[in-house]
Amino acid sequence: EDQVTQSPEALRLQEGESSSLNCSYTVSGLRGLFWYRQDPGKGPEFLFTLYSAGEEKEKERLKATLTKKESFLHITAPKPEDSATYLCAVPYRTDKLIFGTGTRLQVFP
Amino acid sequence: NAGVTQTPKFQVLKTGQSMTLQCAQDMNHNSMYWYRQDPGMGLRLIYYSASEGTTDKGEVPNGYNVSRLNKREFSLRLESAAPSQTSVYFCASSESIVGSGTYEQYFGPGTRLTVT
Numbered sequence: 001e002d003q004v005t006q007s008p009e010a011l012r013l014q015e016g017e018s019s020s021l022n023c024s025y026t027v028s029g030l031r032g033l034f035w036y037r038q039d040p041g042k043g044p045e046f047l048f049t050l051y052s053a054g055e056e057k058e059k060e061r062l063k064a065t066l067t068k069k070e071s072f073l074h075i076t077a078p079k080p081e082d083s084a085t086y087l088c089a090v091p092y093r094t095d096k097l098i099f100g101t102g103t104r105l106q107v108f109p
Numbered sequence: 110n111a112g113v114t115q116t117p118k119f120q121v122l123k124t125g126q127s128m129t130l131q132c133a134q135d136m137n138h139n140s141m142y143w144y145r146q147d148p149g150m151g152l153r154l155i156y157y158s159a160s161e162g163t164t165d166k167g168e169v170p171n172g173y174n175v176s177r178l179n180k181r182e183f184s185l186r187l188e189s190a191a192p193s194q195t196s197v198y199f200c201a202s203s204e205s206i207v208g209s210g211t212y213e214q215y216f217g218p219g220t221r222l223t224v225t
């Protein structure tokens with residue numbers, strides 16, 4: 001069964017304390033992995049697409065990496081404004097996405 | 110560009126009432142989607158439309174109907190609302206074309222629906 005699992009469910013960090021979020025998947029024939037950020041009361045905002053193992057993408061304090069079984073979202077020296085829920089998703093069947101339940105990140109000053 | 114817009118932002122219905130959620134995108138995308146998001150369940154696909162004139166069921170279609178009115182607009186209808194349909198509904202669009210790869214989806218701001 002196609003599945004996406006994210007861990008941890010919640011993460012509390014002090015400002016400047018770097019950490020990583022995990023997204024593991026069981027989908028045959030991976031055709032991409034997507035990361036989104038979701039602020040409370042808003043729709044998910046697209047961050048990155050990764051297509052092949054070994055690929056990395058960066059945006060400000062965020063870096064996403066991909067292996068054959070999982071993806072990591074590394075957050076370097078986070079700031080309070082990085083607080084949000086981070087979602088990952090993978091395609092299945094045609095052009096549909098299956099989403100993980102997300103990691104809720106809180107960064108305290 | 111407004112991106113993906115949804116109306117209304119909030120709605121309260123009584124059990125058995127009907128309503129239509131509206132969605133429009135101005136990015137000339139082929140594919141459009143309706144999701145619901147519930148605590149602990151993540152985003153679940155209700156219906157999607159790969160192109161104008163086509164629609165297909167997603168993971169949780171029961172109790173819903175959709176219409177792809179044209180390339181820009183995709184509406185979601187609840188014919189007889191039930192408390193189990195209390196949720197946040199998101200519309201999304203993508204330039205994905207069936208058979209040519211999967212592209213990122215862009216989401217609207219959501220509709221918060223409560224059914225009492």
